[in-house]
Every structure is written in structure tokens, then in C-alpha cells.
Amino acid sequence: MLSKLKTALVLLLIGAVSGGLIYIVNDITAPIIFENELQRKIGFYSEIFEIPEDQEIIYKDCTTDPNDLVPIDGQLEEDVTFEVRDSCPEGLTETFIYDKADNSLIGVVYFGNEKNSYGEVGVLVGINIDGTIANVVISSSTNTVNFVKKIEKEFLSPFMGQLADPQLIEFDSATGATYTYGSVTDIVNDAIAAYNEGSDE
Amino acid sequence: MSKKENFLKGFFKENPIFVFLLGMCPALAVTAVFETALGMGLLVIFVLTMSNIVVSMLRNVIPNDVRTPAYIVIIATFVTIVGMVSKAFTYDLYLALGVFIPLIVVNCLILGRAESFASKNKVLDSAIDGFGMGLGFTFALVVIGVFREFLSTGGIIWGEFLPFFVDQPVTLFSLDMIINLFNSDFVIADYALNMFSLAPGAFIALGIILALIQGKSARRIKKEIEIQKQRIVELKKVALAKKAAAAKLVKEAA
């Protein structure tokens, strides 16, 4: 019995030490991970709306309490055409981007994630305040690297400047990488639908 | 075995992937691009060295009954730590490797080294063994990664997943550079063999590399056998000549 107790005690000690070690490392890295994700997000938003580096932005997300991330002080402009909804549109994350200096709305970004036969694609669709598409960016992907690169280079820029209207939007019909591009167009369609639904209210 | 031999054996003589066929899952899954292969290798080097050191330190404490669970806990701790660190500092690499970071735990190379080397040897030797084996593993991954990335894109790019030393991704080498000396608007990526970045290409690329290695060793063995045969033939000749001479002597004496 004593030897069994010793066996169990050794496992207990190893388990406890590794638990403590992992806790400490997690404690050190968690804020860095959080900060990195924040920076990444802001980087993507700046890229979509071509915001210069010295201009600071704040954003309001439909999933998280915005006060946790960046405090918004002052009043929002009254004549903004959208209402910040309580819940996200189905399958998308809706984020409102504001200029920090005067709290004016810059645009809306929709983030969608779709699974296809090659893996997953995460796409950010930015829509300007005048209703045109600002940019479409692939933020994360487990799809074939070459296809994604090709799409980023050739097939995302045609979206820029198009009016965000389900009837008018044009997609490229002939691309080599059908699955990846199909996922991108699905998310763009969803985002436009969500945008029109939101702005009608 | 000297310390130097112990360190170098992982590269060629006992290369985990090319010779022992251990740790094949990452060798196929994360080698579509050279950089992810290198990143995976670096993580494995750290885990293998650290777990070898700790297992070797505790080799007299851990009871035999719970050897495997104890080793697994030690390895899993370091794997969790590298997972967190890579998420914090190389987020793109973390995303690209995905589920294969936690799966380092069940890489048979690491548990195998703990069982077969670290549990029987001193701490320093185990550390050297772990580091050398990890380097050998990384070397093999990088060879496969370079092979596949070159075939599937026609070039090698640095800086997309491991953002060290450069701000923007840099093309280290590309066939474009050579072809564009003669023909100005040529893009190799349009003619590249995309299959090698997909699942079937992984199997076939590894098959080709293993066949190259096996072919070389097969030829060497064939050569050795031939040399041995020749030596036997010569020995026979000498023996025959001796016999003939002896017979002659007998004859003359008679």
C-alpha cells in the first residue's frame, strides 16, 4: 500500500507543479495575446478604411461590451443612420468604427467565417458611411495559400467602391479557386444583406 | 559514444523522419510552406530538449507503474507552454499550425526519446540528445518544406509566419528572377504545381524524398556487395594459384 501511495504522490506532485507552471505562463502571455488581437483588429480596420496611422479610432462591437475594450466618451452624432443592435446579425459580427477625435462614424465592418472544403476563411467586409464597399479583406484562412494569395491580388479590389446593394453587386464569375472565392462572395452577400437590414430601420 | 557523436546522430544516421519514420503527422501536415515547417521544428526542439532534461532529472524518482502517464504530463506541460508563447509572439504561425501544436504531445519521437534515452542517461547527455534529435527533425521538416514550397509556388518566401528580421515578406528565391533575365513579364506562380501544397502532394513529395534517400543507400549497399564479391574472387584466385604452386612442388619433389 505504501508503494502505491508513493506512486500516486509522485503523480500528484508532477501534476501540481505542471499546473502551477502552466498557470504562470498563461498569466504572462494572456495580456500579450489580448493586446495583439486588439492591435490586429485595429490594423485591419485601418487597412479597410485607409485610415492614416496617427489617427486614432474606437470601435463598438455587437458581441463584447465596448466599455471593456476602449472607453467611448462623449455623445455619438445624432444623425447616424444606423442603430447599434443588441444582437449580432446571423453568422456575422457587426462592428462600428468611429474616429476617436470627434466620435464621428467612419463605417461598419462585418466579419464572417465560413467553412469550405479546403478549411475555413475569415473575411472582413467594410462598408463606408455613404453605402459603398470600402474594402474586402481576408483576415484568416486555412485554405490553400496560393489560391488565397491569387484572390487577394486579383479578385478583392473589384469590390472597392461598388454600392452595397444586393441587386447591383457584381462578382467575378471566372476564378480558378472556386471554393475559397465562393466563401468570400457568400460572406460579402451576407454582409450586404445585414447592412441593408440595419440601415433601413 | 562521445558528446559530439551523440549530438550529430540525429541529422543523418538516426534522422527521426527519414530513417525512423517517426513524427510523420507534422511532416505531412505543416510542410506546405517552408516557414511553418521551420516553426514547427523550433517548437519541437524546445519541447524535446526540456522534456528530456526533466525526465532525466526525475528518472530515479518516477515509479515504473506510472512511467508513461508521468512522462506525458511532463511533455504536455511544455507543449502547453510553447502553445501559449507562440500564440503571444507569432500569432500567424500559431494559426497556421493549428491543432498540430497540442498534438506535439503525442508525437512518438518525444515520448520515444524520453523512454529510450532520457530515462536511462545523465542530464547533460539527455539534453544534448534532445537538442540534436530536435535539430534533425527540424532539418527533415525544412527539407520537405523547401521541396514542396518550391514546387508549388516556384519560389521561397520568408517573413509571412515568422515575422523576424523583416517587416514585409521577402522572396528569398524565385524562378522568376532567372527567367525574367530573358523574358520580362513572366510569373512562375501561374505555372507552378499547385498539387504539392494540397494533401495528395504531401504524400507524394515525402515519397519522392524517401525514395531518393533509399535509392542512394541501395546503390551504396550494392557497391559494397560488389566490392566484397570482387575481393572474394581475388582471394579465390590467390588460393588457386597457391594450390597450383603447391601441386607443382609436390610433382617436382616426386
Add this chain to the structure above:
Amino acid sequence: MLTITLEALIVPLFVLGGMGLLLGLGLAYAADVLKVEIDARIEKVIELLPGFNCGACGYPGCAGFGEGIVEGEVEQLSLCKPGKDSDYNAIMEYLKSTPGPDGKIVEVKK
């Protein structure tokens, strides 16, 4: 930066430690209750094998390969890819010097 609170630290410590204690006791107890007498040579041969459990020999793990060797199914020890000459020699010598319960000696090639 480092804000380690004792309450938060205790949770992973206890969960992993508790799991270790529970599983360790359980396994040690089960090993006692569920013990099966097998040929002592099999255990020794398994110990002499590299222990990678990679399955490259075509047998189900090192245990299967060791059993195969002692039962005379295995023709060549070099099927075990991670093994080295020193491992093979050790196994061959051990099997030569130790006859089984029925007095027979197992012979295997490298």
C-alpha cells in the same frame, strides 16, 4: 504585469494534482488486481526494445513485437526501425542465455 492570485493559482494546481493522485492510485491499484502472469522473457524483451511504440515493425507496438519475438513469429529483429545493432545484440544474447518455461531457446536473426 504579473498578477498571480493565490485563488486562481490553486485551481489548476488542484485539478491537475487531483487528477494525478486519482489516476495514479487507480492505475497502481488496478495493476495489482488485474495482474496476469505472462512469460517473464516477454517483459524483459519489451524492456530491451527502444520503446518508441511507433508501429513501424508492423506489429501493434513494442509489446506486440516483444511477444512476437518470444513466440518465434518474428524472423528479423531489424524490422524494428528505431532499434540499433546494440539493441538487437542485447536481445539475442538475452534470449540465448534464458530458456523459456518449457526449456526451449528462442532463436532470432538480426
Add this chain to the structure above:
Amino acid sequence: MTWTVFAVAIFNAMLINNVILKQFLGICPFLGVSKKSSSAVGMGAAVTFVMVIASFVTYAIYSYVLVPYGIEYISTIAFILVIASLVQLVEMILKKFSKPLYKSLGIYLPLITTNCAILGVAEGNISNIYTNYGSSGMWLAVFTALGTALGFTLIIFAFSSVREKLESSNVPDAWKGVPISLVVAGIMSIAFLGLQGIL
């Protein structure tokens, strides 16, 4: 959740996202234990058995221990510890009480601890199923595990049958053994690429 959801989960995990040919999990036993089709079937059965049991257990640990205490970050270590101990226990029980069952199934069990398919499915279930479906995710996870395991068995059996034929064919020295087998696996993978886009 209806039965179609489960059927789709099985079909998807078994054929479209095949664990070996698409996700590259469990390659070690795939190359090692496929020289004879009888041992391949044994390995497949052992994997199916453990994978289904493990998906129940990991679900329980994840949602009743890790999430309530907010320590999801130790999931890898907790999962592998429990799976490894469970496998060892099942092996001991089989060895004690049923010799024929041990011969056909139990001897493959130790290999499970170094088979990344088991832990890979458990880890994948966290990100794909538990976070999206919550408490109703258990059965979906179990059926995904079942489909994955069936896909593993199917492929390893088909592959071992091809390898048995390859043994007796005249292959150049350089390609003998593993290299030609890898090319065979690559061709099988091309065939399974054709199933993509069905769902």
C-alpha cells in the same frame, strides 16, 4: 437537432474530411500497422472503440471541470492524461478477463497513446462543437468521433490491401517499402479530393 445532422456529421468526418488523407492525423499507425490487413482491421477497431469512449470522457471533463473553473487552457494535458490512463485501464481489463478479445483488440491499445488522431479529434471538438453547440454538443461530438474512426478504419484497411499486393510486385529498389506506399496514399488522397463539395 435531427438525425440528418448526425448523418451529415458522420458522412463528413468519414469521407470528405478523412482523418488520414485530409487532416494528416494518425499517420504513424497508418504507415506502421498496415502491412497485414488483419492487423489493420484490429487497429481500426481499437481506434473506433477508444475514440468514441474518449469523446464522452473529454466532453465530461471539458464541460464539468475545465469550463466551470475557467481553466480551459490546461485542456491538452487533462485530455491526454485521462485518455492515456483510460487506455491503460481498458488494456489491463481485457488482458485479465478476455484473452481472445485482448488478442484481437487489446494489443493495439498501447499504440493509441502515440496516435494523434484521438487527441486531434478531442481538440478539434473543442473549437468546432463545444463552443458552438454547448450542452447539446455531446452527441454531435460522439457521432463526429464515430465517423472519424470509421474513416480511419476504411482507409487503413484499403491501404493494407494495396500494400499486400505491392509486396509481391516488382518495385525498383529505391521505391521499395515506404516510398511507394506513400505514393499510393497520395493517389488515394487524390481520389478522396473528388468527394469534396458534395455537402
